[in-house]
Amino acid sequence: MLCTLTFLSAAAPAAKRPSMAEVLAASSPADWRPLDLDNTLYVEVPAGRVIIEMTPRFAPLHVANIKTLARARYFDALSIIRVQDNYVVQWGDPENRHPLPAGIGEVEPEFDAPAPAQMPFTRLPDGDVYAPEVGFSDGFPAARSATLHRAWLAHCYGMVGVGRDLNVRSGSGAELYVVIGHAPRHLDRNVALVGRVVKGMELLSGLPRGGAEMGFYTKTEAALPIKSIRVAADVPAAERSNLEVIRTDSAAFAALIESRRNRPEDFFQVAAGHIDLCNVPIAVREQRR
Amino acid sequence: MLCTLTFLSAAAPAAKRPSMAEVLAASSPADWRPLDLDNTLYVEVPAGRVIIEMTPRFAPLHVANIKTLARARYFDALSIIRVQDNYVVQWGDPENRHPLPAGIGEVEPEFDAPAPAQMPFTRLPDGDVYAPEVGFSDGFPAARSATLHRAWLAHCYGMVGVGRDLNVRSGSGAELYVVIGHAPRHLDRNVALVGRVVKGMELLSGLPRGGAEMGFYTKTEAALPIKSIRVAADVPAAERSNLEVIRTDSAAFAALIESRRNRPEDFFQVAAGHIDLCNVPIAVREQRR
Numbered sequence: 001m002l003c004t005l006t007f008l009s010a011a012a013p014a015a016k017r018p019s020m021a022e023v024l025a026a027s028s029p030a031d032w033r034p035l036d037l038d039n040t041l042y043v044e045v046p047a048g049r050v051i052i053e054m055t056p057r058f059a060p061l062h063v064a065n066i067k068t069l070a071r072a073r074y075f076d077a078l079s080i081i082r083v084q085d086n087y088v089v090q091w092g093d094p095e096n097r098h099p100l101p102a103g104i105g106e107v108e109p110e111f112d113a114p115a116p117a118q119m120p121f122t123r124l125p126d127g128d129v130y131a132p133e134v135g136f137s138d139g140f141p142a143a144r145s146a147t148l149h150r151a152w153l154a155h156c157y158g159m160v161g162v163g164r165d166l167n168v169r170s171g172s173g174a175e176l177y178v179v180i181g182h183a184p185r186h187l188d189r190n191v192a193l194v195g196r197v198v199k200g201m202e203l204l205s206g207l208p209r210g211g212a213e214m215g216f217y218t219k220t221e222a223a224l225p226i227k228s229i230r231v232a233a234d235v236p237a238a239e240r241s242n243l244e245v246i247r248t249d250s251a252a253f254a255a256l257i258e259s260r261r262n263r264p265e266d267f268f269q270v271a272a273g274h275i276d277l278c279n280v281p282i283a284v285r286e287q288r289r
Numbered sequence: 290m291l292c293t294l295t296f297l298s299a300a301a302p303a304a305k306r307p308s309m310a311e312v313l314a315a316s317s318p319a320d321w322r323p324l325d326l327d328n329t330l331y332v333e334v335p336a337g338r339v340i341i342e343m344t345p346r347f348a349p350l351h352v353a354n355i356k357t358l359a360r361a362r363y364f365d366a367l368s369i370i371r372v373q374d375n376y377v378v379q380w381g382d383p384e385n386r387h388p389l390p391a392g393i394g395e396v397e398p399e400f401d402a403p404a405p406a407q408m409p410f411t412r413l414p415d416g417d418v419y420a421p422e423v424g425f426s427d428g429f430p431a432a433r434s435a436t437l438h439r440a441w442l443a444h445c446y447g448m449v450g451v452g453r454d455l456n457v458r459s460g461s462g463a464e465l466y467v468v469i470g471h472a473p474r475h476l477d478r479n480v481a482l483v484g485r486v487v488k489g490m491e492l493l494s495g496l497p498r499g500g501a502e503m504g505f506y507t508k509t510e511a512a513l514p515i516k517s518i519r520v521a522a523d524v525p526a527a528e529r530s531n532l533e534v535i536r537t538d539s540a541a542f543a544a545l546i547e548s549r550r551n552r553p554e555d556f557f558q559v560a561a562g563h564i565d566l567c568n569v570p571i572a573v574r575e576q577r578r
Contacts, residue, residue: 085491086446111558129416129565157375157471166555182446182471182568186552186561202374202498209491263475266455269400272475276418279471 017264023255024246024283031252032244033139034287035198039063040232041070042241045080045224047203051232051241052160054195055140057119058153059110062162062192065173070229072101074174079223080207084215086182089204090163091226092175106169110192115144115151122249126261126274130154130185134277136248140196141277143188153193156183156278158201162192180205183278198243198284242287256283306553312544313535313572320541321533322428323576324487328352329521330359331530334369334513336492340521340530341449343484344429346408347442348399351451351481354462359518361390363463368512369496373504375471378493379452380515381464395458399481404433404440411538415550415563419443419474423566425537429485430566432477442482445472445567447490451481469494472567487532487573531576545572 018026035053043050056063069075075091078098082090115121121144123135131143134154141159144151153159159179164171171192178197197204207224210217217223232240246253257280262271307315324342332339345352358364364380367387371379404410410433412424420432423443430448433440442448448468453460460481467486486493496513499506506512521529535542546569551560 083495085494109558127416127418129418129563130561168558183565184568185565186549186557186568188561189559190557205374206372206495206497208495260475268475268479269398269457270478272419272477274418276472276474279473279475 017262018255018259019264020256020259020281020283023252023259024285027246027250027252029288031247031250032285032288033247034242034244035232037233037240038231039067039195041066041195042228042230042232042235043075043200044227044229045203046227048200049241050200050203051198051243052195053139053198053245054160055138055153057137058113058140058142058151059162059192059194061107062110062171062173063194065104065107066162066176066194067231068101068104069173070231071234073228074098074101074104075226075229078226080204080217080226081210081223082177082214082216083180083207083209085209087180087184087215088161088177089180089207090175090177092163094175100172100174104172104174106167107172109168109171111168111189112148112150112152115149119151120249121151122253124257124275124277124280126276128277130188136253136280136282139245139248139282141280141282143277152189154183154277155179155185155187155193156196157181158197159193160195160197161187162194164191178204185278196282198245199241243284244287246283248282253282256281306551307544307548308553309545309548309570309572312541312548313574316535316539316541318577320536320539321574321577322536323531323533324521326522326529327520328356328484330355330484331517331519331521331524332364332489333516333518334492335516337489338530339489339492340487340532341484342428342487342534343449344427344442346426347402347429347431347440348451348481348483350396351399351460351462352483354393354396355451355465355483356520357390357393358462359520360523362517363387363390363393364515364518367515369493369506369515370499370512371466371503371505372469372493372496372498374498376469376473376504377450377466378469378496379464379466381452383464389461389463393461393463395456396461398457398460400457400478401437401439401441404438408440409538410440411542413546413564413566413569415565417566419477425542425569425571428534428537428571430569430571432566441478443472443566444468444474444476444480444482445485446470447486448482449484449486450476451483453480467493474567485571487534488530532573533576535572537571542571545570
């Protein structure tokens with residue numbers, strides 16, 4: 001836990017420790033896994049493709065809904081309706097102009113999930129302000145409580161959540177948001193998170209902020225169209241983005257974390273000695289063949 | 290400290306606790322102070338004015354340099370040269386086309402500062418991953434170590450720092466950056482922070498990300514011009530932005546923190562019970578007369 005650690009340790013001699021680039025260069029193919037194509041979304045916007053990997057482990061009903069919506073082409077021709085600075089980008093159909101496909105309606109809240117012993121969870125020992133325990137579950141930043149026997153995804157930069165109104169069952173998956181600011185961890189356990197953006201964040205985070213309350217676009221601002229959202233497994237192989245993500249239970253990932261916790265680069269006079277969950281980069285790269 | 294607190298406390302009845310909007314509405318004029326005009330910068334970009342308040346308490350030599358540079362009109366016609374997603378926006382003159390004014394050169398590193406007992410410091414009791422103690426010093430997020438007898442500003446969203454190269458004395462103030470992503474707290478104590486953006490963040494954070502290494506703009510990308518940077522005190526009164534900032538040692542600010550630590554709004558099913566230093570909004574508003 002946080003209190004047992006020494007703060008502000010001086011940097012050890014730099015030559016001994018590899019940088020993140022060196023860790024990644026030294027990794028083996030077994031340290032990586034391909035994206036789960038059946039749970040990956042291609043969000044096509046005018047400037048290119050945003051790729052979201054979802055994990056059905058924490059919010060299976062919501063992930064299933066989103067896939068149903070994508071397969072019904074529900075999202076196509078919807079728009080990005082909200083860009084709130086240091087908070088979220090959001091798309092949806094707030095005026096309900098597009099009817100929901102059959103079977104999509106209220107859904108049980110999945111704001112956290114049971115945490116059985118066999119759930120993948122690589123603990124980050126650096127402590128956390130919000131949760132008793134944090135770490136990584138198969139490529140996603142997560143938190144856990146032994147007392148509650150529950151686990152949940154954490155609202156880090158790039159995480160994707162399901163918008164809802166006051167009704168906790170109202171998050172059908174038809175309205176999604178992406179975190180574009182400092183991790184709004186107060187949302188943890190209050191909203192269903194479904195995954196994270198693994199490529200193309202800059203196509204969302206660099207959008208003009210909306211001028212209305214909560215960053216919604218006004219009628220005179222150009223809402224960015226969503227051209228389409230597709231499940232990657234449904235896209236012809238030739239049109240797929242072939243990415244792989246570092247296995248967060250690998251020794252390479254542990255070394256990556258250490259390379260960021262105590263940066264060996266000459267620039268650093270003082271090593272942080274600790275790292276915040278949301279500051280750990282979960283590396284993604286083009287698939288090697 | 291973090292370990293002594295109870296995690297995941299359930300929300301208390303909502304009616305008892307005010308929201309941030311209610312806290313601000315109930316605040317008194319004494320809870321606010323005007324910006325320090327002699328240490329405030331107006332950064333004029335094509336889309337409008339970005340306002341930075343500096344604090345000379347932590348990096349007096351760097352703040353003095355930046356004011357000298359602004360008064361020499363050194364920054365005028367420089368460009369934003371770097372926008373790195375989830376990290377920083379930066380402006381400067383990397384190819385040294387603009388000579389530095391007389392007297393501006395190497396400067397002693399001011400990455401932290403002495404922390405005498407009389408330094409304003411309102412402690413945030415919620416714990417922190419990076420520092421033994423965090424809080425607010427006269428409107429700025431800061432950290433402190435009783436062991437080291439040092440204090441420093443924290444790299445939260447919107448904080449403004451002085452770019453440097455490997456030489457710790459090379460940060461003259463001629464190149465500045467603004468944090469536009471999840472707080473890169475590993476930079477704390479490695480760079481001189483001088484202040485924070487109090488208005489206009491969206492004019493920087495919404496810029497297109499640069500396509501070169503580390504988010505630098507390539508030759509074909511349009512670097513955004515800085516029209517001018519002026520010290521607010523030097524600008525005619527009629528052209529000033531009259532803002533005030535909440536006093537971070539006030540009861541109103543303590544109530545604001547609590548309203549964000551345990552959000553009373555009906556949306557929230559679970560109150561966080563804790564808040565991260567960089568998630569506390571340091572409220573700024575138009576000056577009331």
